[in-house]
Amino acid sequence: MFGLLRIIIIHINYKLRIVDNYTKMSLLPVTSCGQFLSGPSGTVNSSNYPANYENDAYCTWQIQVPVNKKVRLDFTEFKTETGKDYLLIYDTSDYETATIVFDGTTYKPPPFTSSGNVVRVRFISDGATTFKGFSFNYKQVGK
Ligand SMILES: [Ca+2]
Numbered sequence: 001m002f003g004l005l006r007i008i009i010i011h012i013n014y015k016l017r018i019v020d021n022y023t024k025m026s027l028l029p030v031t032s033c034g035q036f037l038s039g040p041s042g043t044v045n046s047s048n049y050p051a052n053y054e055n056d057a058y059c060t061w062q063i064q065v066p067v068n069k070k071v072r073l074d075f076t077e078f079k080t081e082t083g084k085d086y087l088l089i090y091d092t093s094d095y096e097t098a099t100i101v102f103d104g105t106t107y108k109p110p111p112f113t114s115s116g117n118v119v120r121v122r123f124i125s126d127g128a129t130t131f132k133g134f135s136f137n138y139k140q141v142g143k
Pocket of ligand 1: 081084085125126127128129130
């Protein structure tokens with residue numbers, strides 16, 4: 001019982017932090033959805049893709065490749081609720097501030113290459129209105 005209560009409190013803390021500043025990454029683990037992934041390549045989709053993602057999503061993917069390599073992301077689709085549901089990309093060198101924050105239905109994020117061997121991608125949706133979401137391919141590149 002206390003365990004469950006603690007989880008709920010932690011969850012509320014997460015939500016408050018998101019509301020405070022969605023671009024700030026505190027020392028959070030991968031949460032309700034998302035995955036740890038390693039190279040050399042693969043595909044990441046939002047929940048339920050190609051059907052709509054969920055409300056109140058908070059998903060973190062961490063993609064890691066060998067130390068002397070980099071991670072390249074190529075988006076093939078991107079549709080989220082403008083101003084409400086965000087994709088954030090955190091580069092290796094800075095897990096505090098998102099390098100890219102993206103939302104909307106008109107454009108796809110440009111290709112992204114990490115500065116080091118790890119990249120984190122986070123998706124956060126609010127409590128109403130969902131879209132198809134996103135799909136991107138990742139691969140290890142460089143050196
Ligand atoms: Ca939404």
